[in-house]
Amino acid sequence: MFCDMKKWEAELEMIRRKKRERMLKNLDEKEGERTTMRVVVPVLDELGLRAQLSEHFGRAPYFAVVDLDKEGQVSDCRTIANVSEHFGGVGRPPDRILQLKPDALITYGMGPKALNIFQNARVAVLRTNAITVGEVITQYNNDELQELTEGCHHARHQ
Helix, strand or coil: CCCHHHHHHHHHHHHHHHHHHHCCCCCCCCCCCCCEEEEEECCCCCCCCCCCECCCCCCCEEEEEEEECCCEEEEEEEEECCCHHHHCCCHHHHHHHHCCCCCEECCCCHHHHHHHHHHHHEEEEEEECCCCCHHHHHHHHCCCCCEECCCCCCCCHH
16 A cells, blocks of 8 residues: 555656646747746735735736746746726736736636636636635645636626
8 A cells, every 4th residue: 555655646746747847848948938937816915925815816906926937936926906897997807817928827716708718818727725825836836726617607707
């Protein structure tokens, strides 16, 4: 049993490594190209990695934009305001986020329309149960997040 567990853990680590390599394949180290992975997280405040996640993607007042290097270490973290139509601005939240060219969006949930927009743009949408952005990044690096495959169906999304 112990040997089987060690073998399973080694296989799991290999799968994680291959997944990270696949996600970074287009992030070549050629001059002028981005060599980081960009993750966007809807948040309630501007506290960087300590920011609390917002309950819902489109209604988040801010978005944390986290760049990770090839080893999964944070190379940059900034917060941008949600200036979409939900907050008196212009455009839908997914359209504004896609301008940031994210590789992944990590959230508690979102409506089916927003989910469809991200899926069509080939942005990974992952579900978390973390409280802070720092916890989200740890879950992401440990491959503990599940793909969000179905949008929530609140009355405002019908």
